[in-house]
Amino acid sequence: MKFSDGYWRVREGFTAAWARQTYSVRRVDDGLRVLASAGLVHGDRGATLGGPVFTVSLSTPAEGVIRVVEEHYRGRVDNGPHFRLNVDENAPFEIFEEDGATGLRSGDLEAVVSAPGEIFSLDFRSGGKTLTGTSYKGLGVYGERLRDFDRNRTHLDPEEVSGSSRNYMREQLRLGLDEKVYGFGERFGHFVKNGQTVEMWNSDAGTSSDAVYKEIPFYWTNKGYGVFVNHPEDVSFEVGSETVGKVQFSTRGERLEYYVIAGPEPKDVLRRYTALTGRAPYLPSWSYGLWLTTSFLTDYDDDTVAGFVDGMRDRDIPLSVFHYDCYWLRPYHWCDFEWDGDMFHDPRGTIAEHHRKGLKVCVWINPYLSSVSPLYDEAVDGGYLIRLADGSPYATDFWQPGMGLVDFTNPEAREWYCSKLGKLLDMGVDCFKTDFGESAPTDVVYHDGSDPIAMHNYYTYLYNQTVYRYLEQRQGKGEAVLFARSATVGGQQFPVHWGGDCESSYAAMAESLRGGLSLMSSGFGFWAHDIGGFEGDPGPDLYKRWVQFGLLSTHSRLHGSKTVRVPWAFDEESCDVLRRFTKLKLSLLPYLARGSQQVSEEGVPLMRPMALEFPHDPAAQYLDRQYMLGDDLLVAPVFSPDGTVEYYVPEGEWTNYLTGETVVGPKWVTGEFDYMSLPLMVRPGAVIAVQENRNDTEGDLLDDATLKVFSPEALADEGKTVVLRRGFEEDAPCVEFHVRRVGSTVEATCSDPTLTWTLACGEARGVVESGKASVMI
Template sequence: MKFTDGYWQLRPGVSVLRPGTVESVEPDERGFTVFAPSGQITGRGDTLNRPVVTVRFFSPAAGIVGVTIGHHSGGLPREPHFGLTTDDGFPVAVDITGITASLTTGELTARVALVDGWRVEFLHGDRLVTASTARSVGIVTDGEGRRYVHDRLALGVGETVYGLGERFGPFVKNGQTVDIWNADGGTASEQAYKNVPFYLSSAGYGVFVDHPEHVSFEVGSEVVAQTQFSVEGQSLTYYVIDGPTPKDVLRRYTALTGRPAKVPAWSYGLWLSTSFTTSYEEKTVTEFVDGMAERDLPLSVFHFDCFWMRQFHWVDFVWDPAMFPDPEGMLRRLHERDLKVCVWINPYIAQRSYLFEEGRQAGYLVRNPDGSVWQWDKWQAGMALVDFTNPDAVRWFTGKLKVLLDMGVDCFKTDFGERIPTDVVWHDGSDPQRMHNYYSYLYNKAVFELLETERGKGEAVLFARSATTGGQKFPVHWGGDCESTFVAMAESLRGGLSLAASGFGYWSHDIGGFEGTPDPAVFKRWIAFGLLSSHSRLHGSGSYRVPWAYDEEAVEVLRHFTRLKLSLMPYLAAAAQEAHRDGIPMIRPMVVEFPDDPATAQLDRQYMLGSDVLVAPVLSADGQVTYYVPAGTWTHLVTGAQVTGPAWVTEKHEFDSVPVLARPGAVIPFGARSDRPDYEWADGVQLRLYAPAPGQRQRVRIPAPGDGPGAEFDVSFRDGVATAELVAGTSSGYDCVVAGAEVVGR
């Protein structure tokens, strides 16, 4: 939100209190509190009618400084809050002199000037990373009497900002106004399904604003040399998170807010959907599954979208008897074909659903202030909203889902959860503004924890659309409703890269796009992009997404890239383990992996899949693509051709090809199978070295698809020969080669 009219003036009706000087500092065990009147205090008379801004500095974990700015502190507590994992067992150093007060945690220091006006510096060691200066802090009153608090942190020359959730506009957020407010707005606007009040800076730090309600960011868009963030109310809490690398920031941020859960091995395979408004019954489903098998297209999951239930009944979790008269038998038959089953759900209860009256009488639905059930007609006629702040409502809702699990369903697509009203009353008294975004967290948490209980940890997986901070704990998330065009394909990628920069470890999108029917060129290009993402789903709105509906070449393209992904499972599993263990996403913006290469700062049409594989989706019908490779010799995984960087490369690719290159010196493990994702990844693995350096030696770890030990290899390259030694775990056989055209397509 903007409060100023240019640099010198405030907007009409706006008044601002700012800290003018530091009157005193009070230390505590974990930090200190600064009392800063709004003007100079030269005598006792100056203390009268003088507002004071109170700012506390503290550290919730090593390398993180928390800042709480407050004015009047007598307000009632407001729930909910983000659940943060803090650590008081590390040392902090507080140093107060006559000139400065400083708090040091790890290598990060917050240093407050005690003389000559307001200034707070955040330093990594001796290096200044950002600062809050004289006009940064504001306690604002607008023309309607509403109160806001803001701070502004300095942007250095050339500094770029990323993240703030899933955002489909420019990947670099400089110059943008970003409102953290979940919305069902598609992928072609400034709205987003997944809003996260966290940004990642190229200067080696991150900022997390600890407010689940509406947070407004002005990233160099109100004051061009500062990022401003503001919330309504009388206090603002944020955290400066130390690097120095983007990965270090993400590790600390996800340790604070939650790491992605481990997802089952089968979920990395190909998912096929009925699509949304298409006509389908068991016969249709069987024809699709048969068609995939007849064309030798590996399939892992079949998804039933909304109309598995009767129209106007969403959700009642009852199979449409006209279309699916024998759901238990159908699910059994799909399982006999070694398929997992996903079904669509949402947290909305249509008035026609039998659950509406059941939920109304029990008090499980969100209510208006007068006690009536909140309802509207958007999406489903007379729909109401499940109140996930009520533990009994959670048990009621998940109990209905358990019936489906007992029937044979394996996982859920948790759609919607963004259009949450703010003029309602919640069971636990939560503030409606704070619940708008936070609802997505409670919704996905309830379903994910049910799956963990019923299927076991490591076997739970969602296909979720809405999220906020902490939602990364309940994977997987997909990019929402995009159009079926090359432009929308690029939008989706920008959304995924921004989400990755916000701490989300896994990500997917609708292959071919959702709205409309893609032409064959778009569909085939999107196949490569989709299969080189962490999770891969064929899904659309009004038309089927089976490849033979487009042309026979689409079948060949899908087979090629599905088998490529499945053969890469030992590598992808290691990247997924890093996401689960350290919070480093599987799909990574180039700047996260190469922060010291200035050419990567703006790159949003390519990405790293794990640490060692570069992917540049083809976003044109003619197959021409331009991408950037950092320094060293990069090798095409499929052809063995090499490219030396740093360089911009322009190539033309047929539909069965895409730039997918191994990093110089990388060891990429290829599995022995390409027909399914959940095999023993270390058995028969081939360890391929790409452009190795003489004398290179490194440890390669391959997880097991379940809870087994996996395998660890010492890989070395000497005198032109690559060798590997199994040093831990088990493998029924392995070999090691220097990659080239002769080993491609094993």
């Protein structure tokens, strides 16, 4: 929200007061407590009568993180909800003084407050450099008024603040010269957020606007720090848009809380942020294979599904998961968890047949209940639905007739909801697509008394958490998987998330990637999208290009709306392309397993923006049509019908994994690619473990693997140690390979001498003896 009218004046309709002078700074048990007055106090005690006065509290929840709480009126009732954070109550900190100013230090991060009597300022420093900070007219309280007022006033009286119709707390943190801002969750517009207004409000709105399914009030910059605003409600950001040199954030109320997170590298910021808000768990190997759905509004029954599954098998296209979308349910009965018996005669038997064919089964669900279903009456009688103030259930015709929403703040409602999921699991269902969750109303009453405005975004956390934890309880740790659309802070703990409803066009494919890269910049590690696009018919050309992109994403699902996404519905070449890239992804499972470990143990995403992987390369700062898949693979999808791609490679000799051609960077490259290829470039000195004949996701990921060494001259003299995993499970054994150059030879040594493997440099293959191998460069 914008509060200013140009640089000097306050926007009409608001009155304002700002923290102008530091009045006092004192140490408290958990850090520092600062009083900042809105007026100047220079020895005149009469100037201390009235206010406003701001209380600023500094503490540390973890090493390298500083928490800032800014309050106007303290002690206001807070009914929640609150993001669930991993706070170390005993995190060490230091208080220091310099030149009259006082600071709090946590690790290498410092927050320094100006001396009492000076103009108020708060600066954040790390590594001897100032990262960002605020000063006079940064921290402020704004009263939204319904009457005219004097726009030339520089501050307001306390009576005016309390008499305002609404109050907002606002903060502004400085941006440096050439500083770029990234993050804020799933955003489909420009990847660099400078110049944008970013609203934290989940919405069921598709992928082609500034509305999103996944809002995350967190950003990081290329200057080596991040900022997390700890409010689940509708935080509004002005990113160099209201004041060009500042990031502004504001929310309703009298209190504003944010965390400054140190780097120095962007990955370090994400490590600290995800340690605070939670990390993605390990996922089972089958989740990384190809998912096929029935599509959304297409008519389908047992015969349709069997035709899809058998058609993939007959064309030698490995399939891992089959997903039943909405119409497994009876019309007007969504979502009461009952199969449509007219279309599906023996769900238990059919699911068993899918399992016999090596498939996992996913079914679509949402947290809403149609009043047509008998289950609605059960929910009303049990008190399991969100209520209006008069106690009656909230209802809308938005999605289903007389639809109610499950109240996940009610423990009994959560248990009841999971009991319905349990019946599906008893039938053999393996996972759930947790659709929707973005439309929680704001004029309702929750079981636990939560503020309904704050619950609007937080509802999805409770919804996905409920389903994920129940799956984990039933199936065991490391086996639970969701395919979720909506999210907020902490939602990365309940993967996988997909990008939502996009059009079938090249532009929509690019905007989907921007949304995914923005989400991966915000603490999420896994991401998928609707291959072929959701709305419309992609046609053979776009379908094949989207298949390439989709099978080089962390998770891969064929899905559409009114048209199916089986490849033979387009042309036979589509089958060839899908087969090639599905098998390519399966061959890369050993490589992806290492990347998945980084997601779960470090909070570093498997699919990475170039700015995250190459933060010191100026050319990488704006790139949003290419990305890194893990440490070493650069992917540049084809976004044009003529097959032309313009992409950038950083420094060194990069090798196209599919063609063997090399490019020496830093360099922009333009090339044309057929449907069987695209820029899949390997980093210089990379060691990629593959299993070239793999057709499923089962078994040991390293036995009979090939270690491919690319541009071995880029290996340091001491070589490099590559840690690989024999599976995707959390406790999967790790194996170390040490790879080095010795003259014109590359040598590799394996820590497990019993393992069967091959060493390769280009076409040359090395012979393994007692865990050692060598090959001529």
